[in-house]
Each structure stands twice: as structure tokens, then as C-alpha cells.
Amino acid sequence: DIQLTQSPSSVSASVGERVTITCRASQDVSTWVVWYQQKPGKAPKVLVYAASHLESGVPSRFSGSGSGTDFTLTISTVQAEDFATYYCQQANAFPITFGQGTRLDIK
Amino acid sequence: VQLEESGGGMVQPGGSLSLSCVGSGLRFGNYEMNWVRQAPGKGPEWVSYISTSGTTIHYAESVRGRFTISRDNDQSSLFLHMKSLRAEDTGLYYCACQRVAGATGAFDYWGQGVLVIVSS
Numbered sequence: 001d002i003q004l005t006q007s008p009s010s011v012s013a014s015v016g017e018r019v020t021i022t023c024r025a026s027q028d029v030s031t032w033v034v035w036y037q038q039k040p041g042k043a044p045k046v047l048v049y050a051a052s053h054l055e056s057g058v059p060s061r062f063s064g065s066g067s068g069t070d071f072t073l074t075i076s077t078v079q080a081e082d083f084a085t086y087y088c089q090q091a092n093a094f095p096i097t098f099g100q101g102t103r104l105d106i107k
Numbered sequence: 108v109q110l111e112e113s114g115g116g117m118v119q120p121g122g123s124l125s126l127s128c129v130g131s132g133l134r135f136g137n138y139e140m141n142w143v144r145q146a147p148g149k150g151p152e153w154v155s156y157i158s159t160s161g162t163t164i165h166y167a168e169s170v171r172g173r174f175t176i177s178r179d180n181d182q183s184s185l186f187l188h189m190k191s192l193r194a195e196d197t198g199l200y201y202c203a204c205q206r207v208a209g210a211t212g213a214f215d216y217w218g219q220g221v222l223v224i225v226s227s
Binding site: 001032034036038043044046049050053055085087089090091092094095096097098099100101 | 141150151152153156165167168201203205211212213214215217218219220
């Protein structure tokens with residue numbers, strides 16, 4: 001199975017700050033990585049697919065990069081509505097796997 | 108697009124339960140379907156996949172042999188039959204779909220989830 005390791009597991013930030021979350025895969029997944037945002041009581045929501053493609057309707061302050069085994073989700077200027085938990089997911093091979101999550105909270 | 112799950116509840120260890128998911132607002136037969144679960148306070152865990160025609164199926168190792176996924180495209184429905192349930196199967200079960208055309212690997216749409224509790 002492909003393991004996804006996210007770091008950090010939690011991060012505190014103020015509104016307007018830049019935040020970077022990383023996701024490392026245990027083997028090459030090409031660009032088959034998706035980033036989700038999840039808020040309490042809600043299903044995950046797609047932010048970025050194919051490692052770097054912004055989902056329609058997602059604010060441009062979100063961006064993704066990477067290929068192979070190392071991936072990054074960046075929020076250029078954090079807004080109040082961005083405080084949530086973020087997950088990466090690989091779709092390169094079954095079983096589909098998720099990272100353990102990164103919780104972004106208010107400093 | 109709406110995906111609506113049903114069938115959850117509380118069951119004793121070793122018991123069985125069947126989940127359903129009905130889709131609306133989408134051409135159901137054009138989407139690959141999955142079940143994804145989330146234990147309380149944990150991240151999502153993929154459970155099972157079924158192709159558009161139902162001919163290709165995958166399971167997570169943790170549920171293989173105990174869970175069975177199926178679909179009825181005419182009824183825009185997805186099913187998960189679960190048997191020999193364990194405490195570790197407790198969680199919120201989501202149905203989630205993946206587009207085939209322009210596939211990205213993402214779970215594009217999710218239901219609201221249905222709660223399964225396995226406890227004596």
C-alpha cells in the first residue's frame with residue numbers, strides 16, 4: 001500500500017499568513033494527488049486535483065505542486081474561512097489512501 | 108448533484124448491516140462509485156470501489172471478504188452489504204463518486220454520510 005505522510009499534523013496561523021502543508025508518498029504516485037479541505041460535520045471538499053490543478057470555484061489563494069513522492073498545498077494568505085483540516089489523497093493505485101490530516105487553526 | 112446514504116445504525120459485533128446511496132442530478136452510470144468511511148476524530152479511509160458497469164471492484168484489505176459493494180445504474184443506486192462487523196468498522200460512511208471523463212482520481216461528490224456503530 002502507498003503510505004501518505006503529511007506534515008505538520010497541525011499548524012497555527014493568523015489571518016493573512018502564508019501556510020504550507022506537505023504530503024510525502026511512500027512510492028512514486030506521479031501527479032495522482034488530490035487535496036481536500038474538511039470542516040466539522042461536513043464531507044471533504046476537493047481543492048486541488050492532479051497535484052496542481054485548482055478545482056473550479058476554489059479561491060486562487062490555494063495552490064498545489066509536486067510530482068513523484070513530494071507534494072505541497074499552499075495557502076498564500078489565510079482567511080478566516082480556511083481554518084479546517086486538510087488531507088491529501090493518492091489515486092495512483094488501489095488501495096486509495098489518504099494522509100493523516102493537517103489541522104489549521106487560529107493563532 | 109446529490110448523493111444520499113441510508114441504512115446506518117447500531118449493530119452488535121458479528122452482525123450485519125446494509126447501506127444504500129441514491130444519486131440525483133448526475134448521470135449515475137457515468138461515475139465510478141466508492142464508499143469512504145471516517146472513524147470519529149480520524150481521517151477518511153477508503154473502503155471500496157466499483158466501476159461504472161460494476162465489472163471491476165476493489166476493497167480495502169480491512170474489509171475484504173466481509174463487505175460487498177454493488178450498484179444498480181437504472182435506480183441510480185449504490186449499495187454496501189457489511190457482515191461480520193467489528194468495533195473498528197464504526198464510523199461515518201460516505202458514498203463518493205469519481206468522474207470517468209477527464210478522470211482526476213478525486214472524489215468529486217460526497218453524500219452527507221451515514222453513521223454505523225458497532226457495539227455490544
